[in-house]
Amino acid sequence: MTNQRIFIFDTTLRDGEQVPGCKLNTEQKVEVARELERLGVDVIEGGFPVSSPGDFKSVREISLAVSNPIICGLSRAVENDIKVAADALKYARHPRIHTGIGTSDIHIKYKLRTTREKIIERAIAAVKYAKSFVEDVEFYAEDAGRTDNEFLAKVLEAAILAGATVLNIPDTTGYCLPQEYGDKIKYLKENVKGIHKAILSTHCHNDLGLATANSIAGIQYGATQIECTINGIGERAGNTSLEEVVMIMRQQESLNFETNINTKLLNHVSRLVSEKMSVPVQPNKAIVGANAFAHSSGIHQDGVIKKRETYEIINPADVGVDNSAIILTARSGRAALAYKSKQVGFDLTKDELDIIYQDFLVLADQKKEVNEMDLTKLLETNLVQGLRA
Numbered sequence: 001m002t003n004q005r006i007f008i009f010d011t012t013l014r015d016g017e018q019v020p021g022c023k024l025n026t027e028q029k030v031e032v033a034r035e036l037e038r039l040g041v042d043v044i045e046g047g048f049p050v051s052s053p054g055d056f057k058s059v060r061e062i063s064l065a066v067s068n069p070i071i072c073g074l075s076r077a078v079e080n081d082i083k084v085a086a087d088a089l090k091y092a093r094h095p096r097i098h099t100g101i102g103t104s105d106i107h108i109k110y111k112l113r114t115t116r117e118k119i120i121e122r123a124i125a126a127v128k129y130a131k132s133f134v135e136d137v138e139f140y141a142e143d144a145g146r147t148d149n150e151f152l153a154k155v156l157e158a159a160i161l162a163g164a165t166v167l168n169i170p171d172t173t174g175y176c177l178p179q180e181y182g183d184k185i186k187y188l189k190e191n192v193k194g195i196h197k198a199i200l201s202t203h204c205h206n207d208l209g210l211a212t213a214n215s216i217a218g219i220q221y222g223a224t225q226i227e228c229t230i231n232g233i234g235e236r237a238g239n240t241s242l243e244e245v246v247m248i249m250r251q252q253e254s255l256n257f258e259t260n261i262n263t264k265l266l267n268h269v270s271r272l273v274s275e276k277m278s279v280p281v282q283p284n285k286a287i288v289g290a291n292a293f294a295h296s297s298g299i300h301q302d303g304v305i306k307k308r309e310t311y312e313i314i315n316p317a318d319v320g321v322d323n324s325a326i327i328l329t330a331r332s333g334r335a336a337l338a339y340k341s342k343q344v345g346f347d348l349t350k351d352e353l354d355i356i357y358q359d360f361l362v363l364a365d366q367k368k369e370v371n372e373m374d375l376t377k378l379l380e381t382n383l384v385q386g387l388r389a
């Protein structure tokens with residue numbers, strides 16, 4: 001069975017950048033965009049051009065600096081937004097305008113203060129207008145996660161007829177359960193006329209911690225594009241994390257999906273984004289967290305030293321991390337102590353290990369972590385001056 005290719009739409013520079021306090025300037029955005037291109041993403045959403053002169057400039061500069069991925073600019077279903085987005089994308093080799101409108105009853109009634117009929121009219125007008133500038137137009141149905149499926153199907157059908165090439169189904173509020181989101185995609189595949197003409201895209205937020213699970217459910221039921229961000233950054237609890245969905249597809253071969261991502265660059269790009277945006281990565285973050293390949297309990301360390309795969313399902317080298325880390329703590333056993341001692345230049349005999357281990361535990365109880373300097377000092381004190389004297 002051949003794998004289904006999944007397109008990776010990176011929105012780090014648009015939805016990701018909506019994190020309070022982590023706005024990037026044009027130069028920084030271009031630097032990140034260049035690394036996203038090297039990473040192999042299919043689409044870079046560079047910004048929301050009408051929102052500020054800075055965002056306009058960033059989308060324009062990214063369009064000039066990056067040539068392989070599609071460059072996308074966001075707009076509301078408003079003529080001026082679309083016109084400005086088209087202008088910002090003027091120099092892009094592969095431009096895409098991303099336009100759309102809220103479709104859930106709560107958005108229609110309270111935010112847009114309009115009717116379902118008018119939403120369909122505005123969707124059609126926006127897509128048609130965007131089409132007058134570029135061939136590739138993505139339509140988003142904001143809050144699709146909470147939109148009635150029958151109405152959503154009608155809106156999407158109209159967007160396809162108007163010329164949309166990609167249909168984005170955002171779970172804007174991160175509300176859906178994975179099965180519910182998967183069923184929504186399935187329903188759309190089965191009920192929207194002309195759906196085969198467009199790419200169906202997931203866009204999941206992480207308010208309940210389900211963004212990754214929902215995106216995977218989406219592709220299992222027929223979506224072929226995932227919208228995501230590096231480190232999962234984004235509004236409120238963030239977006240789907242790029243590194244997570246990519247590694248799920250890579251590690252779970254039975255899913256039969258593939259992407260164009262060079263996974264060996266994941267750690268590098270994660271650090272770059274974290275540093276540029278001044279948003280630290282939580283240590284236990286899957287794939288790119290500092291502890292993702294660190295082992296501190298004796299039982300795990302013993303296993304990993306004997307065979308890495310006993311406690312690791314990913315080879316750290318595959319995501320650009322040099323090595324698994326053995327962290328010496330009061331939970332470490334003799335195997336880890338011997339292993340780390342050898343790394344700092346002391347090949348201990350069994351008797352030496354037995355003696356040193358007792359002193360090591362006393363030290364480890366005092367300190368959270370025994371680092372290489374502490375260990376070297378402990379070994380020198382005991383062996384060079386003591387045991388071996």
Ligand code: KIV
Pocket residue numbers: 015140141142143168170171172173203205
């Ligand atoms: O979450 C969302 O609905 C969005 C759209 C603007 C695509 O980010």
Ligand code: ZN
Pocket residue numbers: 015170172203205
């Ligand atoms: Zn979003």
